[in-house]
Amino acid sequence: MRTTSNPQLRIGLAQVNSGTDPAANLRIIKRHVSDAAARGVDVVVFPEAMMCRFGVPLGEIAEPISGDWARAVDEIASEAGVTVVAGMFTPGDGPRVRNTLLITGPETRTHYDKIHLYDAFGYSESDTVSAGDHLVTAKVKGVTIGFATCYDIRFPAMFQELAAAGADLVAVSASWGAGEGKVDQWTLLARARALDSTTFVAACGQADPAVSGEITTGTAPLGVGHSMVCDPSGAVIGQLGSGPDLLVADIDTAAVRRVRDSLPVLRNRRRIDASMIGSAVPS
Template sequence: MRLALAQIVSTADSAQNLSIVRDYAKRASSAGAELVVFPEATMCAFGNPLLDVAEPLDGPWAEEVRAIARDLGIVIVAGMFTPGSGARVRNTLLVTGPGVETSYDKIHLFDAFGFFESDGVDAGESPVTFEHNGTVFGLATCYDIRFPALFTSNARAGAMVNIVCASWGIGEGKAEQWDVLVRARALDSTTFIVACGQGDPSTVGIDANGAAPTGMGHSAVASPAGKSLLALGAGPELAVFDIDTNEVPDIRLKLPVLANARSL
């Protein structure tokens, strides 16, 4: 299966970000990818009033992403913000394309390193998987990667690939943590991890907004055995790559952590 990572730098302008989605999705489709992953907050960068841009899943922003996916014949995974309760939003992943339509609301909210996502965001409650061309994918968002149970839950639901969309904040040791966590979650769940982060805004001349996690790049792919298969730099980039899901049952025979796990 050929997939693509679209490591972009979102702006405060949701319409401009749609143009970026269209450009990267077109390039991914032209390269033969059947699914392209965009980062968390593709709709609008963190550090901006998210309530002002939040739209329902049948709103104009999501409908335009659907139109792009339909026109190109590609599945798109992209982060957006949907209305929550009262004056709050939900941090949502939209998944749309040929034969696929679902969404995931981020379960673990980023209340760490001086940022409090829960101040304005409602947490999701349920894991989500979807199937495309016979392969089951699990979904996760950024801070979720620090919680192994979500990834093993997706794997038990049939996932051979876990997608992580992120806007990973820059900070001391954060790049090293990201690398370790991507590979550790692959080993925990014996799935491929396809992790797409926002690029570092400074690489395109944008000043980061305070403590908001606006991205550092370093999107990555790890094998079910925890091997690094792909690692990007800091700036915007499209990476197209192939995975062989036949590796998953093979590694699960050798490393049956899902079968051997016991409830404690």
């Protein structure tokens, strides 16, 4: 039962693989939203790049946030009565696109443009993607949710700022790159961001395409699975394996209040800048 002081939310993480056909990807979204709604989910989080997977030219795929693809997701969310979070691509600067999260449902319609671009591990997202420049939160069923995309999870200050802005939960959509140690990094980072922001973190990634028998090449990040929900103490309350699946978890914001009472890192933190760095003076 939800209360005003400690609202609750049921969240679903749809760990799937998108393809290169935006229309086919809409059918994937519709099917998993229907499944999640049947399980009483309020918010369904899909991975980054749900409109079209990475590794193909994105300029010809991108559409405005008011375009046909986004409106189709609006309709899916409206019909199911849930909020949907899904990665898409919108026009950016010049020939580049923006890596955008569409957030749409009965209570909200907004979007977040990925701030931290994945120029790492041999991949250069900034060659084709323009960076966003502002944080986004939205309220669903009385719970304030912050939003982040993939590489953002490596930047703790972003999660602390979202928490300071009122977020009790941060939803992270990702298409995590494969490689040695990368799954361990993904799970460690999700737990760390929950702990150092004292929020729930719901991190939903693309499934590992190899599980479905797909042979992939190149450095484009296509997913490793292992979507998870962490509580504000960094404990894992639900986690998937590598393949396609749906994770459902209940978010009770009373846990946020309890953890922040005992571990007030947001209240105790100090702004650190270069002016505070200096050599020790001998006594």
